Amino acid sequence: MHLPEPCGPVSARVVEILSAQRAPMSADILAGGSVLTDRDAQLALWTAYEMVYRGFDDVDPCLEWDADLIGLRRLIEDRFECELRAVTADRVAEALARGGEVGDLVLGLVADDEGPHLSSYLRRDATTDQMCDYLRERSVQQLKESDPQAFLLPRLQGRAKVALAELQYDEFGAGDPSRLHQDLYARTLRATGLDPAYGAYISEVSALSLASANVMSLFGLNRRLVAAGAGHFAAFEASSSVPSRRVAAGLARLGLAPAADYFEEHVEADAVHEQIAARDICGSLVRDDPSLLGEVVFGVACALHLDALAGAELLSRWERIDARAARSEAS
Amino acid sequence: MSRTVQVQPCPRGPVLVRGAEVVVDEDGAQHPVTRPVVALCVCRRSSRKPWCDGTHKAIRDDLR
Structure with missing residues (x-):
């Protein structure tokens, strides 16, 4: 994989830093407005984070800890985190007021979420092009599925650590390389005629798809956000089992059953993982330190918020395309 | 050799x-x-019996 083509001043700056063509950094490089939907900022953050994961063929790996790169990363992270805290504040406050056992609280928040029904649409109505669009957008996070959460492990202790390790053992194939979940996703891409290479669609996916992947790295790579990372992970797992069943059915409906293996696996796997993540990881964390409850719930709320935005984005994109097609048919 | 099987019931959910x-x-x-x-x-x-597939979440509390 090579460095992506920049699409604005922030991603150009990250690429410039990684290409060792330095100029002094300016704090006002970021545009105003939402960072969640700012593709330039999210691509910049994704590219900066990628130095911690697989890097780029054309970049010196020593730049992983380059001070300029980390400085710019923190600049974007600050804005990203502030915005996430602002947009989730009400949901977090309501959940904390509701109280109750942590596992129940986390799973209840996910169950009560009234997001757009992207997976129902994929099951019943999506065309092959729309299904592929969905698979492409999600590839940014699924091809490194569970990698960001691996950074949580050394930051947890006791039962929470044991539970995360148990869950991740399953994510990473449970001893069988052919069951590694991120590779199952690559096989899904291949089976639908898409490019299974890591990073293949970076230049095409939306800001929100990048943000959905980046939030996991934000929580995984900043130790102070470990509880938010646990909450996010639990919500992510808890909003996967039923939607995975729908996506698998949608793929079968489109004659793409061979691509459904990844989703079939997640029906049963995530029915287990959501319980472990909510009760054993989040539950143990908060039992050991009750002050972490707010951060766990913040992580849950971030996952729900981004999932709702990303789902709504795809549904409205397809609605626009359908409307345009209908208009051109009528004319 | 003895084996230990551990059973963990989850409230309103499956048994791990x-x-x-x-x-x-x-x-x-x-x-x-x-x-x-x-x-x-x-x-x-x-x-997917005997395995949980998350369907319990769709059941109303009063029907559980």
Whole structure:
């Protein structure tokens, strides 16, 4: 994989830093407005984070800890985190007021979420092009599925650590390389005629798809956000089992059953993982330190918020395309 | 050699089982355990019995 083509001043700056063509950094490089939907900022953050994961063929790996790169990363992270805290504040406050056992609280928040029904649409109505669009957008996070959460492990202790390790053992194939979940996703891409290479669609996916992947790295790579990372992970797992069943059915409906293996696996796997993540990881964390409850719930709320935005984005994109097609048919 | 099978009921959810090799259902059918922890359906609505598929979440509290 090579460095992506920049699409604005922030991603150009990250690429410039990684290409060792330095100029002094300016704090006002970021545009105003939402960072969640700012593709330039999210691509910049994704590219900066990628130095911690697989890097780029054309970049010196020593730049992983380059001070300029980390400085710019923190600049974007600050804005990203502030915005996430602002947009989730009400949901977090309501959940904390509701109280109750942590596992129940986390799973209840996910169950009560009234997001757009992207997976129902994929099951019943999506065309092959729309299904592929969905698979492409999600590839940014699924091809490194569970990698960001691996950074949580050394930051947890006791039962929470044991539970995360148990869950991740399953994510990473449970001893069988052919069951590694991120590779199952690559096989899904291949089976639908898409490019299974890591990073293949970076230049095409939306800001929100990048943000959905980046939030996991934000929580995984900043130790102070470990509880938010646990909450996010639990919500992510808890909003996967039923939607995975729908996506698998949608793929079968489109004659793409061979691509459904990844989703079939997640029906049963995530029915287990959501319980472990909510009760054993989040539950143990908060039992050991009750002050972490707010951060766990913040992580849950971030996952729900981004999932709702990303789902709504795809549904409205397809609605626009359908409307345009209908208009051109009528004319 | 003795084996330990650990059973963890989840409130309003499945039963997590660790350490089992095979689950035998009420009809005597054998279901090999292929992951480190499995979730057994207790709401009886799963499409993947004996395994949980998350369907219990769609059941209203008063019908549980």
